[in-house]
Amino acid sequence: MENVTQAIQGVPLNHYILLCTIIFSIGVIGVLIRRNAIVIFMSIELMLNAVNLLLTAFSVQHNDPSGQVFVFFIMALAAAEVAVGLAIIVMIFRNTNSTDVNILNKLKW
Amino acid sequence: MSISLFYFVAFLSIFFALLVIFAKNPVHSVLYLIVTFFTFTIHYILLNAQFLAIVNFIVYMGAIMVLFLFVLMLLNLNEGSIGSKSNLIKMIGVIAGMCLIITLVGSARVLNASEPLVLQTQDLGLVKNLGKVLFSKFLLPFEVSSILLLSAMVGAVLLAKKEIKQVK
Numbered sequence: 194m195e196n197v198t199q200a201i202q203g204v205p206l207n208h209y210i211l212l213c214t215i216i217f218s219i220g221v222i223g224v225l226i227r228r229n230a231i232v233i234f235m236s237i238e239l240m241l242n243a244v245n246l247l248l249t250a251f252s253v254q255h256n257d258p259s260g261q262v263f264v265f266f267i268m269a270l271a272a273a274e275v276a277v278g279l280a281i282i283v284m285i286f287r288n289t290n291s292t293d294v295n296i297l298n299k300l301k302w
Numbered sequence: 303m304s305i306s307l308f309y310f311v312a313f314l315s316i317f318f319a320l321l322v323i324f325a326k327n328p329v330h331s332v333l334y335l336i337v338t339f340f341t342f343t344i345h346y347i348l349l350n351a352q353f354l355a356i357v358n359f360i361v362y363m364g365a366i367m368v369l370f371l372f373v374l375m376l377l378n379l380n381e382g383s384i385g386s387k388s389n390l391i392k393m394i395g396v397i398a399g400m401c402l403i404i405t406l407v408g409s410a411r412v413l414n415a416s417e418p419l420v421l422q423t424q425d426l427g428l429v430k431n432l433g434k435v436l437f438s439k440f441l442l443p444f445e446v447s448s449i450l451l452l453s454a455m456v457g458a459v460l461l462a463k464k465e466i467k468q469v470k
């Protein structure tokens with residue numbers, strides 16, 4: 194395990210910020226350009242994971258385990274969110290026979 | 303083992319994340335997302351956050367992604383059943399995302415946080431260390447999260463079950 198952790202010795206924190214920013218933005222782009230509700234959900238998962246990785250990197254940087262505990266809570270939250278969200282998607286599919294978000298425009302101004 | 307391993311895994315993460323949002327078939331999207339999460343697990347191992355690596359592997363790749371795959375298979379969505387947005391909207395979405403990247407990177411530059419990441423204590427992310435923190439400092443949030451999971455389970459069952467017609 195020692196030589197595995199040697200690999201990050203020397204990676205600047207900026208590069209972690211850069212990586213997580215790019216992944217987060219890919220998630221945002223996915224939410225904006227896709228119409229399938231399930232793919233939109235997956236993009237949200239991508240964003241959550243980007244934040245998780247950044248929290249872990251900062252936790253290592255500051256030598257504080259609280260950051261990794263937060264990541265654990267975010268994972269619990271993501272599990273709850275996915276369960277409820279997919280239930281809603283199944284309900285929408287039962288009513289409209291599709292998971293296209295463009296069909297759901299009754300509340301659109 | 304060198305510093306380039308991080309950059310290789312980072313490249314893989316970005317590559318598969320891009321494939322997730324640009325794949326036509328939603329099943330392919332889910333599979334690419336699993337690969338993306340696997341690269342994240344490697345990132346956690348590199349940061350010596352072993353507990354998070356295992357949790358990410360089991361909970362995300364094992365549970366959540368299987369849930370996605372199950373729902374996708376149950377709904378039986380065909381490739382062409384859902385059209386894509388118009389090219390104009392796509393372009394605007396991509397440009398907006400690029401603007402977000404530029405804004406965040408620009409603000410991160412000001413932070414001047416470019417000192418190399420150093421693992422000060424080797425056992426920071428181990429189960430023993432995290433468990434101590436979780437059950438002392440974060441005991442109340444831990445219990446509250448159990449209630450959150452319970453309510454999510456009840457909510458999911460309530461939402462997904464068929465409405466029973468009230469015949470009187």
